[in-house]
Amino acid sequence: MSAGAALGFIAALILLLLLAGAYLTWIERRVLAWWQDRYGPNRAGPFGVLQAIADVVKILLKEDWIPPLADKPVFVIAPAIVAVTMLLAFAVVPFAPGLAVAELNVGLLFFLAMTSLSVYSVAFAGWASNNNYSLLGSMRTAAQMISYEVFMGLSLVGVVILAGSFNLFEIVEAQRGLWYFVPQFVGLLVFFLASIAETHRLPFDLPEAEHELVAGYHTEYSSMKFGLFFLGEYLGILLAAAMTVTLFFGGWLGPAFLPPIVWFLLKMAVFVGLFLLLRAALPRPRYDQLMAYAWKFLLPLSLVNLLVTGAVVLLMEG
Amino acid sequence: MATTERNWLVDQWDVLWSQVRSMAEVFKHGFRRRETIQYPEEKPYLAPRYRGRIILSRDPDGEERCVACYLCAAACPVDCIALEKAEDEHGRWYPAWFRINFSRCIYCGYCEEACPTYAIQLTPDFEMSEYDRRNMVYEKEDLLISGTGKYPGYSFYRVAGISIRGKDKGEAEREAPPVDVRGLLP
Numbered sequence: 001m002s003a004g005a006a007l008g009f010i011a012a013l014i015l016l017l018l019l020a021g022a023y024l025t026w027i028e029r030r031v032l033a034w035w036q037d038r039y040g041p042n043r044a045g046p047f048g049v050l051q052a053i054a055d056v057v058k059i060l061l062k063e064d065w066i067p068p069l070a071d072k073p074v075f076v077i078a079p080a081i082v083a084v085t086m087l088l089a090f091a092v093v094p095f096a097p098g099l100a101v102a103e104l105n106v107g108l109l110f111f112l113a114m115t116s117l118s119v120y121s122v123a124f125a126g127w128a129s130n131n132n133y134s135l136l137g138s139m140r141t142a143a144q145m146i147s148y149e150v151f152m153g154l155s156l157v158g159v160v161i162l163a164g165s166f167n168l169f170e171i172v173e174a175q176r177g178l179w180y181f182v183p184q185f186v187g188l189l190v191f192f193l194a195s196i197a198e199t200h201r202l203p204f205d206l207p208e209a210e211h212e213l214v215a216g217y218h219t220e221y222s223s224m225k226f227g228l229f230f231l232g233e234y235l236g237i238l239l240a241a242a243m244t245v246t247l248f249f250g251g252w253l254g255p256a257f258l259p260p261i262v263w264f265l266l267k268m269a270v271f272v273g274l275f276l277l278l279r280a281a282l283p284r285p286r287y288d289q290l291m292a293y294a295w296k297f298l299l300p301l302s303l304v305n306l307l308v309t310g311a312v313v314l315l316m317e318g
Numbered sequence: 319m320a321t322t323e324r325n326w327l328v329d330q331w332d333v334l335w336s337q338v339r340s341m342a343e344v345f346k347h348g349f350r351r352r353e354t355i356q357y358p359e360e361k362p363y364l365a366p367r368y369r370g371r372i373i374l375s376r377d378p379d380g381e382e383r384c385v386a387c388y389l390c391a392a393a394c395p396v397d398c399i400a401l402e403k404a405e406d407e408h409g410r411w412y413p414a415w416f417r418i419n420f421s422r423c424i425y426c427g428y429c430e431e432a433c434p435t436y437a438i439q440l441t442p443d444f445e446m447s448e449y450d451r452r453n454m455v456y457e458k459e460d461l462l463i464s465g466t467g468k469y470p471g472y473s474f475y476r477v478a479g480i481s482i483r484g485k486d487k488g489e490a491e492r493e494a495p496p497v498d499v500r501g502l503l504p
Contacts, residue, residue, distance in 0.1 A: 034348050035344050035345065035347045036347065037350055037352050037353045038352060039354045039356065277341050277344065281337075281340050281343070282340065
């Protein structure tokens with residue numbers, strides 16, 4: 001791609017992602033309502049499609065309040081971090097052959113690095129707010145995200161072993177024969193659970209557990225700063241869905257009657273739907289249960305998966 | 319510790335399976351009928367005995383049923399009913415004015431229960447929102463309807479023993495003429 005085309009692509013991608021993040025709020029509310037025998041927001045425009053725009057306008061016009069005792073620079077920068085890291089992580093997502101902002105040969109590591117960085121946003125937000133609930137929420141988040149990161153990485157090593165590359169394009173190409181959700185089913189399971197915890201979506205939304213912590217780390221946030229946290233969360237959903245599709249469900253691969261990008265987006269939509277279904281269906285576990293599940297079950301499971309995958313690959317080669 | 323010996327892995331599988339099952343159950347709800355009533359376009363069902371907007375009814379002859387006895391005002395727990403008695407040339411009582419403040423009314427129906435003449439009645443209508451609180455105060459001309467409400471044939475004076483214009487004592491329904499007590503003397 002020429003420099004101009006690349007810049008245009010980046011601008012279009014950012015615009016589309018921001019729009020998708022905003023629209024996902026409306027889609028989520030409609031879909032949750034659909035599963036709960038309700039209608040959801042259906043008043044603004046046909047089927048309520050203008051609801052997301054109305055929400056954005058509303059949230060921009062709200063009072064932008066910084067608590068007097070807050071650590072101002074950190075308080076302001078925290079919501080930006082989550083949005084920026086999530087947007088940056090999309091740089092390596094392979095939407096179609098040759099269609100990505102950056103074809104890094106360590107794309108997978110870049111993705112893991114960016115999702116890891118987003119923990120700073122939550123930790124800073126909770127610390128800078130100078131609020132007990134915020135601090136409790138951010139401590140929970142930090143512990144949760146660090147715990148689940150460990151085997152989020154480990155669960156993906158199986159994929160890397162099979163594909164022999166960290167490059168996401170090569171990983172997708174390597175799935176031409178068999179999508180990796182079959183040989184790496186355990187890896188998929190662990191990765192999916194870890195990505196829910198990483199985006200702190202329900203049922204693992206303990207960082208913002210309303211019933212215990214008011215709103216967790218973003219208790220003190222208002223206006224578009226609060227909106228940025230939500231944007232980060234919804235971009236996280238999109239990212240987790242995109243990565244699940246890329247790593248386990250063959251990315252853009254699919255029968256030729258649809259273009260590759262459409263296959264990618266369709267598969268992504270299925271996983272976004274699954275994320276929303278999780279929210280609709282499952283209650284939140286206790287914090288100790290969350291941690292016990294991570295360290296006592298998922299971590300050993302991903303290690304076993306890694307060992308078995310490595311052994312099988314070695315045996316087949318030898 | 320659990321009292322029954324169970325395989326730990328089996329437990330983990332049960333946990334996972336029950337989550338998947340509840341997700342399936344929730345997904346199936348997408349194909350059920352929606353419970354929401356989209357109100358302004360779609361009206362909710364209101365039972366015939368729904369307690370809504372209060373009206374004053376008339377008897378079958380078209381006369382006001384209210385006899386200004388003040389029982390409704392006395393029964394009202396929030397004191398939202400006010401009226402003043404007046405008397406016509408035949409000695410019949412009626413309210414000179416009758417005022418209900420619907421911004422106070424709690425629609426409990428005690429006024430309807432207290433009314434001896436079925437004059438005051440609650441109706442299945444709740445669509446009486448106003449932008450100005452003062453418009454919630456209904457005067458007698460707003461309350462009085464031309465019909466008989468829930469009791470079509472009922473007229474207080476036709477069954478009451480009181481004498482009124484056009485009906486003397488003993489002429490009410492199911493009422494014997496008054497007995498001359500002195501005529502019973504031996």
